[in-house]
Amino acid sequence: MILDVYSAENLLLLLGGLAYTLAIVALVVPFAMLLSVPAVIFLFSRLRALRWLAKSYIYVFRGVPILALLYLVYYGSSDYRDELLALGLWELISHPFTCVIVTFAVSSSAYQAVILHGAIAAVPKGQLDAARSLGLNRVQAFRKVVLPQSVPLALGPWGNEVVWMIKASSIASLVSVYDLIGVTRMLFARTFDFSVFLLPAIAYVILVQGFRLALRKAERRWCKGSHSSRYLAAGRLPGRI
Amino acid sequence: MPEILSFGAAGWGDELVLGALTSIGLALVTLPSGVALGLALALLRQGRSKALRRVSGGFVIAFQGIPELLTILIVYYGLQMLLNAVFVPLTGAGLELSSFLAGVIALSLVFAAFASDVFLSALNAIPRGQFEAADALGLTYWQRLRLVVWPQLLRLSLPGLSNLWMVLLKETSLVSVIALHELMRQTRLAAAATKEFATLYAACCVLYLLLAMISSLGLARIERAFPQRDQRAA
Numbered sequence: 001m002i003l004d005v006y007s008a009e010n011l012l013l014l015l016g017g018l019a020y021t022l023a024i025v026a027l028v029v030p031f032a033m034l035l036s037v038p039a040v041i042f043l044f045s046r047l048r049a050l051r052w053l054a055k056s057y058i059y060v061f062r063g064v065p066i067l068a069l070l071y072l073v074y075y076g077s078s079d080y081r082d083e084l085l086a087l088g089l090w091e092l093i094s095h096p097f098t099c100v101i102v103t104f105a106v107s108s109s110a111y112q113a114v115i116l117h118g119a120i121a122a123v124p125k126g127q128l129d130a131a132r133s134l135g136l137n138r139v140q141a142f143r144k145v146v147l148p149q150s151v152p153l154a155l156g157p158w159g160n161e162v163v164w165m166i167k168a169s170s171i172a173s174l175v176s177v178y179d180l181i182g183v184t185r186m187l188f189a190r191t192f193d194f195s196v197f198l199l200p201a202i203a204y205v206i207l208v209q210g211f212r213l214a215l216r217k218a219e220r221r222w223c224k225g226s227h228s229s230r231y232l233a234a235g236r237l238p239g240r241i
Numbered sequence: 242m243p244e245i246l247s248f249g250a251a252g253w254g255d256e257l258v259l260g261a262l263t264s265i266g267l268a269l270v271t272l273p274s275g276v277a278l279g280l281a282l283a284l285l286r287q288g289r290s291k292a293l294r295r296v297s298g299g300f301v302i303a304f305q306g307i308p309e310l311l312t313i314l315i316v317y318y319g320l321q322m323l324l325n326a327v328f329v330p331l332t333g334a335g336l337e338l339s340s341f342l343a344g345v346i347a348l349s350l351v352f353a354a355f356a357s358d359v360f361l362s363a364l365n366a367i368p369r370g371q372f373e374a375a376d377a378l379g380l381t382y383w384q385r386l387r388l389v390v391w392p393q394l395l396r397l398s399l400p401g402l403s404n405l406w407m408v409l410l411k412e413t414s415l416v417s418v419i420a421l422h423e424l425m426r427q428t429r430l431a432a433a434a435t436k437e438f439a440t441l442y443a444a445c446c447v448l449y450l451l452l453a454m455i456s457s458l459g460l461a462r463i464e465r466a467f468p469q470r471d472q473r474a475a
Contacts, residue, residue: 063453064446065411068425072446075432076439170308174418181311188314194322197315205306 005193017183018203020097024169024179028104029162035109040116054113061110066103067171073103074175100172104165111161119154120146152222159215163208170204180204245437246444253431253441260427261448264413267344267423271409274349276402279356280394284386286361297357304354309347310415316347317419344416352409359401363394396467403460410452424448 042054061069077084077093084090092098123146131141173182184200187193248254285297304312321338328336367390375385417426428445432438 060450063450065414065425065449067414067417068428068442068446068449071425071429072439072442076442079437079439167306167308170310171415173310181308184311185314188318194318197311197318201303201307201311201315204308204311205303208306209302 005187005191005196010187013178013183013187014180014199017178017180017200020172020177020179020182021166021169024097024100024104024172024177025162025165027101028108028165028169031101031105032108032112035105036113036116039109039113040120043113043117044120058110058113061107062114064107066107066168067174069107070100070103070171070175074099096172096175096177100175100177104168104172108161108165111164112158115154115157115161116150118157119150122153123149152219155215155219159212162215163211166207166211167204243437243440245431245435245440253427253435256427256431257424257441257444257448260422260424261452263341263421264410264423264425265452267341267348267413267416267421268406268409270345271348271352272406274345275352275356275405275409278349278353280360282353282357283360283364286357287364301354301357304350309351309412310418312351313344313347313415313419316350317343320346340416340419340421343419344413344421348409348412348416351412352405355405355408356398356402359398359405360394363397363401364390366397367393399464399467403457403464406460407453407456410456411449414449 039054039057042050045051045054073093074096077090077099081090081094084093092102127145127149128141131145132138136144169179170181172179173185176182178186180200180203184196187196244252246252246254246257248258282297282301285293286301288294307315317338317340320343324336324338328334371389371393372385375389380388413423414425417423417429420426422430424445428441432441435441
């Protein structure tokens, strides 16, 4: 039984699953970051309507479980097949892997928008005023003064978001993506050997813990003198715990 | 409102609402056990025994790192096999593990791992003088915990626990994979029966959003009701 589960062929399958898991994280995180930028810009807008729009976007996508969202997009899209075909989006949405990337990126962008917004808002306003009074324009002041101070603040919560995505990528297996969990469930259904769950569990713990330690090291190295931990402790920075 | 979401024999509205109630029930049952286990973990993680510190620390790393979905599967199949190994030789018949119980156990383990972090930082936020004063009054360890630490701990950890509650509410949807008839699974069944995918899944999302809204309103009330340190009358 044991030999059966851990045959070379099955180990290769598991490795393939791991590759899918890593691919989901590597694609979703930067894509979501890109999507979060307009939301953050809208949050800082002078127009109330734009602020309201960004807030609703964030509220909705943070309130709905990612699994419910995934089912809605993956299965619900079939009701709008003709419309999506006309828009050229059908291929993207109907394929499980790309559907997962799109849905997860939209969901994660809401969380990343909150992180980015919080980190920028946590920089004291006097910094911007001082930069402006030195003659920098709005964009320059933001790029050269505010952003360098908010990146160290965002690093910790952003790391939590990546960790969350490493774990959430397993939900892709529920729309027949053969990521690490997808392969594991398939192997379990074939063999009913409980020990098959052990290897992926260890793999996830190593991935998550390894990423956390690396991030902590990077924080200590590059963010010396920043007060990210203090802001976090004071509850001024949001984080998905 | 489309007819498919109506209540009664023709629509699936009542089935979805029933599922939502099961989701809430699952989260409500998970909460106390998760909080209790999380508090115990936090106390162990900063306790005197090195072995217990290691074990509790390892527990936290494991259940923070393993995806909730995998934890649910491991608890469900693992406990079922354990039950079979114990009961089949004894009684000749198996005992079936309820998916509700498996869900509660799995989600409690995950909740506790994250809650212990919240409690740990809350413990560190309680001024040292409070502990010293309790010692000076001659309180025992448990008296100190119950009378001095706990009331302050609860207030300090409330924001973190509120956050975890919102996460928990969403995580209950994952228990649908072990066939618990909560909101997510009810929606899947309804969608499979009627082929009205978009409408039903959209309704499901709206219901989850509603649960989140009600929760955040309730939690804001609770947080406001808590006396702040400065305002508390002597």
